[in-house]
Amino acid sequence: MASSSSSSRSINGRKASEIFQGQALLYKHIYAFIDSMCLKCIVELDIPNIIHNHGKPIPLPELVSILKVPETKFDNLGRIMRYMSHNGFFVIVKTQEETEEAYALTAASELLVKGSDLCLAPMVECVLDPTLSGSYHQLKKWIYEEDLTLFGVSLGSHFYEFLNNNPDYNSSFNEAMASDSHMIHLALRDCNFVFEGVESIVDVGGGTGITAKTICDAFPKLKCIVFDRPQVVENLSGSNNLTYVGGDMFQSIPKAEAVLLKYILHNWTDKDCIKILKKCKEAISSDGKKGKVILLDMVINENKDDQRLTQIKLLMDVTMACLNGRERTEEEWSKLFTQAGFQDYKISPLTGLLSLIEIYP
Structure with missing residues (x-):
């Protein structure tokens, strides 16, 4: 059995507790892309609109029924909803009957309700498009290029040239910028x-x-x-x-x-x-x-x-x-x-x- 003093012994000048905190921070960043992908998922599934149109917090069984999710994936969607609730996109409340939990919108997910005056769903869809977000895998290569932008490295042209040559992406970008402009209106009021x-x-x-x-x-x-x-x-x-x-x-x-x-x-x-x-x-x-x-x-x-x-x-x-x-x-x-x-x-x-x-x- 290790002596009690071994737990306080330093490694590379750091206590074990400090190293474990470092590990937690490292894992947080390794898996940070999951945050973006879960956000993209709830927008693609139109979950904020479903809850909004429901008119009250929605239990998971009703949500999966509306989405026609296969029974084998009920639990998987529940995990995503629980995680996004922990991150502030939904609030988990008890139904009036107090028999089950239901999901309500927060200020963040209200900004994802399509058709509302303040909707940033187009920003999510534009920024997290695989062609654009995938460019960030080229950061190392970009660092060694003297003059090229990241998109110059990954897409072969400056971002705005890419938009000019790709009407669909240009339209998506314009919609994203327009959605952000609505937020600026609120600020300019x-x-x-x-x-x-x-x-x-x-x-x-x-x-x-x-x-x-x-x-x-x-x-x-x-x-x-x-x-x-x-x-x-x-x-x-x-x-x-x-x-x-x-x-x-x-x-x-x-x-x-x-x-x-x-x-x-x-x-x-x-x-x-x-x-x-x-x-x-x-x-x-x-x-x-x-x-x-x-x-x-x-x-x-x-x-x-x-x-x-x-x-x-x-x-x-x-x-x-x-x-x-x-x-x-x-x-x-x-x-x-x-x-x-x-x-x-x-x-x-x-x-x-x-x-x-x-x-x-």
Whole structure:
């Protein structure tokens, strides 16, 4: 029998308890892809909509009946539901009869109800598409390539070139971005001060115009231009104060009093961001007037944000690195603004992840 002192003996300078914690962390990351695949599974099975349409928490037997799951897989679906409940996507409650457990939606799974005003299911479907998510198996190869993006390594072209050449993926990506724009509307609801007094605005990379339409509804006298790749806007129709223009933001941006860049600059290198910001500065500085550029983007702040929020921001930073982009700290943002010729900026909180940054020439 080992002596009691052996359990406290260090291995490589670490206690056994510390090594076991390390093992648990390692296994958590080894199997982290299961989180994404379970999320994809409940979206593909339309489980959030089934519970929503049920009108009350649904017991597992009713769920498997609706889904027509083979009896041999009842337990397997139950395991997935239990795991996703543990992760915050469902709440397990007792039925009114107190005879069995049932599953209810949470704030997270409500965002997966298709057809609702705030639905991020298209984001799940786009990001977890095997062609795109499979690219991350090439991280090692990408690290050794001097200039290629991750998708350049795995798909043979930059991500946006891939979208241009693959209409189905382009459509999926546009739907994902549109779903995210609905979330931004919720955040902008209390930010009317940003647009008050502005007579014209260009939403660069504005997609199908969801954010622009929200702004136009709130400010009917505001002239709004949605500016995006020609493939995105070519079949879209505007209205009295909303127009669509196709083009390349690296060449020129339509002139306006304000330029909106929502989730744009994190896609690009510092060098490219400076080019884009300079084009923005040209667009808002015509006729001797000086407007402003409005950014909706992340600001990494490890000293003030809690650990969980910082983890998500740093995770997104790795994701954007694969596009040769990045998430930035305030110091990194400030440096970009100065190099692009801007004199001042103001950062306001918007959501837990996003900040609103106003930049002045």
